[in-house]
Structures are given as structure tokens and as C-alpha cells.
Amino acid sequence: xxxxxxxxxxxxxxxxxDQQGVYVLYDSSFSIVxxxxxxxxxxxxxxxxIKKHNRDSLADRWERFSWFGIRSVLRGxxxxxxxxxxxxxxxxxxxxxxxxxxxxxxxxxxxxxGRFGEKIEQYLQYxxxxxxxxxxxEMIQQLWEAR
Numbered sequence: 468x469x470x471x472x473x474x475x476x477x478x479x480x481x482x483x484x485d486q487q488g489v490y491v492l493y494d495s496s497f498s499i500v501x502x503x504x505x506x507x508x509x510x511x512x513x514x515x516x517i518k519k520h521n522r523d524s525l526a527d528r529w530e531r532f533s534w535f536g537i538r539s540v541l542r543g544x545x546x547x548x549x550x551x552x553x554x555x556x557x558x559x560x561x562x563x564x565x566x567x568x569x570x571x572x573x574x575x576x577x578x579x580x581g582r583f584g585e586k587i588e589q590y591l592q593y594x595x596x597x598x599x600x601x602x603x604x605e606m607i608q609q610l611w612e613a614r
Contacts, residue, residue, distance in 0.1 A: 468514050470590035472540075480593040481544045484514035488536035491571045492520060492529035499571065500529045506537070506549075535567045540588065 469480040487506025490513065494500050501520070505513040513534055520526065538546040555563075566581020 468517075469593040471593050473589040473591050479544050481540055481546075481590065483534075483536065483546070483590070484512060485538075485546055486513040486534065486536040487538055487549065488513065488534055489567060490516065490532055490534040492525060493531045493533070494528060495530050497531070501525055502571070505534070533571060535570070540590070 468483045468486075470483050471478040471480055489502065489504050491499055492501040492503075503516060503520075505511055505516040513536070517532060520529065538549065541547055562582040569577045569581040
């Protein structure tokens, strides 16, 4: 679960396995299958939750996911320490909730997009081919050739 800062000229990959926040599971047509949260309990970080959904009743129903984390990234690529006490204004909380829903659902009539604020950073997935192995189309090709 590695990522890199979107738009950065140079960015080391960051390990997001221990991220806390909310996530959305999508099927192949990008329809939402499930919405959940990660980080409320021990062994319930983002990676653990996604991994669990590979073995539970949702396993065959989703192919993609997106997530919105609350732990910021420090210099050096580490996640900021967990902070169970958070204080935000009602307006900020509502703006963030709305922005998450708009980003996940992409409703056609929300033209302005979400208001995450100025301190929000977007990270894109980094695919580590050594850890993940073949892409889906490469596996299909190998299976086809093995027939």
C-alpha cells in the first residue's frame, strides 16, 4: 500500500498500511460496493481492513478501492503519530465529509468539487511490481498461453 505525492517533481514512496480514515470499495464498473472506516481499533488500520475484505463476504464483489486518511505524512515519508484527540469546527468537519462523498461518488450535479481545504495532499498509488507480481491482464495472458 505504497503511494507518492501527486504533482511532486520527486517523491519517495510512502507506506500507507497503517493509515486511519475511511475507504470505499468499488466493483469493476466503479459502482460503490461498501464504505468503511479504518483505525478505530487495534489491528484495524487501512491495510488490515482491505486485506480482510479479500476474504470476507465482499471478496468477489469489489476490484478497486479509494481511501481518505487522517494521518498526515511527515518529512522522510512516515505517517504522523496517531492522535485520538481532534478538534475541528463544525464547518470544517462538514466540508470534509461532503468532499469525501463527492470524491467517492462523483455525482454529476456537483460541479465545484469538494472543499477539503488548503492543507490537504493527494497521494497516488505506487505499484511495487516486486511485491505484487503480475498485472491482471498479464496473468490472463499467461493462463491463455498455458492452455
